[in-house]
Amino acid sequence: MKIAVARRALVGLLALTLTGPALAATQLTGAGATFPYPFFSKAFYEYSQTHKDVTVNYQSIGSGGGIQQFTQKTVDFGASDVPMNVDELKTATAAGGPVLQFPDTLGGEAIAYNIPGIKTGMKLTRQIVADIYLGNIKTWNDPAIAKINPDLKLPATPIVAVNRSDGSGTTYIFTDFLSNVSTQWKAKVGAGKSVEWPAPSSVGGKGNEGVAGVVRQTPGAIGYLELAYVLENAIPYAQLQNKAGKYLLPTTESIRAAAASKPNCTPTNFSIVDTSAPDAYPIVGYSWMMVFQKPADKARAKMVRDVLTWLVTQGQPIAASVKYVPLPDIMQKQAISTLQKMDV
Amino acid sequence: MSVEVQTGAQPLDASPSGRVIVDRALVARLKLSDVSFRIALTVAPLIYVALIVALFLMLAKGSSEAFAKFGLSFTWNSVWNPVTGQFGGLPFIYGTIVSSFLALLLAAPVGIYAAAYLAEFAPPLLSKTLGFMIELLAAVPSVVYGLWGLFVLAPIIRNYFGPAVQSVLGFLPIFQGPIYGIGMLTAAIILSIMILPTVTAISRDLIQAVPAAQREGSLALGATRWETVQNVLLPYVKTGIFGALVLALGRALGETIAATMVIGNRPHISASLFAPGYTLASVIANEFTEATSSIYTSALIELGFLLFIVSLIVNGVARLMLWTIMRQR
Numbered sequence: 001m002k003i004a005v006a007r008r009a010l011v012g013l014l015a016l017t018l019t020g021p022a023l024a025a026t027q028l029t030g031a032g033a034t035f036p037y038p039f040f041s042k043a044f045y046e047y048s049q050t051h052k053d054v055t056v057n058y059q060s061i062g063s064g065g066g067i068q069q070f071t072q073k074t075v076d077f078g079a080s081d082v083p084m085n086v087d088e089l090k091t092a093t094a095a096g097g098p099v100l101q102f103p104d105t106l107g108g109e110a111i112a113y114n115i116p117g118i119k120t121g122m123k124l125t126r127q128i129v130a131d132i133y134l135g136n137i138k139t140w141n142d143p144a145i146a147k148i149n150p151d152l153k154l155p156a157t158p159i160v161a162v163n164r165s166d167g168s169g170t171t172y173i174f175t176d177f178l179s180n181v182s183t184q185w186k187a188k189v190g191a192g193k194s195v196e197w198p199a200p201s202s203v204g205g206k207g208n209e210g211v212a213g214v215v216r217q218t219p220g221a222i223g224y225l226e227l228a229y230v231l232e233n234a235i236p237y238a239q240l241q242n243k244a245g246k247y248l249l250p251t252t253e254s255i256r257a258a259a260a261s262k263p264n265c266t267p268t269n270f271s272i273v274d275t276s277a278p279d280a281y282p283i284v285g286y287s288w289m290m291v292f293q294k295p296a297d298k299a300r301a302k303m304v305r306d307v308l309t310w311l312v313t314q315g316q317p318i319a320a321s322v323k324y325v326p327l328p329d330i331m332q333k334q335a336i337s338t339l340q341k342m343d344v
Numbered sequence: 345m346s347v348e349v350q351t352g353a354q355p356l357d358a359s360p361s362g363r364v365i366v367d368r369a370l371v372a373r374l375k376l377s378d379v380s381f382r383i384a385l386t387v388a389p390l391i392y393v394a395l396i397v398a399l400f401l402m403l404a405k406g407s408s409e410a411f412a413k414f415g416l417s418f419t420w421n422s423v424w425n426p427v428t429g430q431f432g433g434l435p436f437i438y439g440t441i442v443s444s445f446l447a448l449l450l451a452a453p454v455g456i457y458a459a460a461y462l463a464e465f466a467p468p469l470l471s472k473t474l475g476f477m478i479e480l481l482a483a484v485p486s487v488v489y490g491l492w493g494l495f496v497l498a499p500i501i502r503n504y505f506g507p508a509v510q511s512v513l514g515f516l517p518i519f520q521g522p523i524y525g526i527g528m529l530t531a532a533i534i535l536s537i538m539i540l541p542t543v544t545a546i547s548r549d550l551i552q553a554v555p556a557a558q559r560e561g562s563l564a565l566g567a568t569r570w571e572t573v574q575n576v577l578l579p580y581v582k583t584g585i586f587g588a589l590v591l592a593l594g595r596a597l598g599e600t601i602a603a604t605m606v607i608g609n610r611p612h613i614s615a616s617l618f619a620p621g622y623t624l625a626s627v628i629a630n631e632f633t634e635a636t637s638s639i640y641t642s643a644l645i646e647l648g649f650l651l652f653i654v655s656l657i658v659n660g661v662a663r664l665m666l667w668t669i670m671r672q673r
Contacts, residue, residue, distance in 0.1 A: 034633075061633060062632075062633025062634050063633075063634055063636070064632075064633055064634045064635050064636045064641075065633055067636060085636075087637075088636065158522060160524060165604065165609030165626075165630045166629075166630040166631065166633065166634070167426075167630065167631045167632075167633060167634025167635060168634060169634075189427065190427040190428070191427070192426050192427040193426070193634045193636075194426040194427075194630075194631050194634065194635075195425070195426065195427050196423070196424060196425040196426075196427070196611075197610070201522065202610060202620075203524055203526060203608045203609070203610060203620050204608060204609030204610055204620070204622075204630075205609070206604050206605060206609070206629075206630060210494075210604075210605065213494050213495065213605075214494075214526065217494065217495065217498055217499055217502075217525060217526075218502070218524060218525060
């Protein structure tokens with residue numbers, strides 16, 4: 001009797017496991033940058049709440065890994081802090097046909113510091129930031145800094161210039177900004193996800209948390225951090241003078257203003273740092289996504305297109321809720337029309 | 345449900361003719377177990393050899409592009425510039441070796457004397473408790489050591505230890521320059537704490553295993569307990585302790601995350617121990633995820649290859665030294 005019951009239960013269980021996958025949601029996978037991960041994880045979770053047939057598994061393994069996985073077609077979409085370059089596109093096109101790239105969210109970087117007694121809002125010019133990271137300005141009471149901050153009592157503390165030790169899009173955007181504002185930086189260092197830091201006092205921290213850790217622990221330190229990270233952790237940060245001469249804190253408005261001022265942004269001309277718009281904060285960048293234009297599995301591709309279209313439209317308020325900046329309307333339209341090109 | 349166990353063996357006296365008969369099934373089974381034992385003994389070590397060879401081949405293959413471009417100069421070039429694609433490994437080799445040997449220098453005396461205390465002097469209850477705590481220390485994940493180093497040790501070094509040392513020994517180049525808190529010395533201290541359990545636990549077991557006659561003989565000759573430890577017990581186990589130190593050094597050389605968090609990650613060779621440095625394992629962990637160009641990836645794999653070579657050389661030299669010690673006996 002008991003055996004019979006057990007056997008029936010077993011058969012039932014077996015049937016369940018066999019039919020299970022057919023009933024369960026399709027799992028789409030993406031891989032890439034760590035920068036948009038908090039946004040993606042929240043957005044994809046919310047999407048699966050309203051679309052029971054789809055779940056999205058995003059692996060934040062870094063842009064390099066994301067591009068590699070995407071090229072090898074082991075994921076449905078890739079994400080990167082910087083769009084794929086000509087060589088990478090060539091390899092990917094050879095593997096899976098034409099590639100579509102579009103922005104998915106936007107972020108700004110704050111210049112954080114640790115100077116005893118000085119709170120958020122110290123003024124810095126673009127040239128001062130470049131000179132600090134070049135090692136030309138060595139102490140906080142340097143005349144250049146004192147001149148624009150007459151109300152602050154600046155100590156003679158030596159400056160420790162903190163950078164990201166891990167390769168990151170955050171570093172790319174920051175060094176791209178420095179290359180734009182300083183010819184010396186452009187000639188000596190250049191822009192990249194990892195660069196050779198010239199200041200003799202430079203120290204590297206791993207990740208946002210590493211840079212924030214060193215800045216907080218070291219009096220005299222300065223570092224660049226994603227805005228969300230600075231806001232969450234209450235670290236003092238600077239008002240930065242933009243190209244038009246205005247001092248601005250990084251905020252949703254000043255970051256969006258920077259993006260909106262450059263509507264003709266494309267995967268090959270993607271830099272939006274140091275724009276000349278009067279209300280634009282200068283250290284800003286997009287996060288990018290890529291899909292293949294002609295995927296083999298049409299049904300799956302349609303799901304990918306739907307979820308990503310949702311991400312760049314209805315998903316954008318979620319970006320704001322986790323301290324990212326929603327795409328400006330013009331870039332949103334560009335993302336939608338790019339996704340429409342997908343052959344499904 | 346009952347299971348009936350069947351045995352192939354028959355009692356010898358069960359033979360109806362009275363002659364001893366050979367149970368062929370039993371012999372076959374013994375032979376089979378003999379053979380399978382032999383296979384296991386041959387295959388298990390071969391897997392080791394295969395793993396080392398596979399690792400070597402993969403690292404060589406992965407780094408071939410960087411090797412073709414930079415050649416042997418990669419090992420003594422100290423420029424690391426991903427933007428221009430210029431790569432050299434010297435600052436990382438330097439940082440790895442200096443931080444690890446400094447860590448060993450700090451951990452060895454503490455570990456060995458703590459082991460002598462635990463094995464010879466401590467009351468059994470205390471010895472057991474301390475032994476348990478040491479094993480616990482070995483089980484702490486390295487990221488925890490890294491966080492502790494960044495948030496607790498670094499400020500102590502910057503505010504108290506560093507300035508104090510500098511005021512007394514500041515004339516030495518190794519203690520000059522600005523003190524950031526994070527740097528080579530902080531990394532070495534963290535690494536030394538991480539390898540301390542290895543040194544202590546193995547040394548304690550070794551000292552405990554010294555035959556009682558050695559101890560009794562020494563004491564009978566009028567030596568104090570201290571003299572017994574110093575002149576009889578430690579010399580008796582020195583080859584074993586040497587082995588423990590090599591094992592500990594291996595861990596320090598390959599330690600990644602804790603070192604990354606406190607060493608300052610600056611590919612620069614500086615005489616000062618307060619200055620930031622960089623290790624081979626750290627730079628790989630830091631830059632591998634975002635290394636998109638093939639020459640960049642290849643250069644990072646070549647650093648992995650160098651780490652492999654450095655470990656190989658350190659182990660080789662240790663073997664040689666061990667062999668010399670053994671021959672002196």
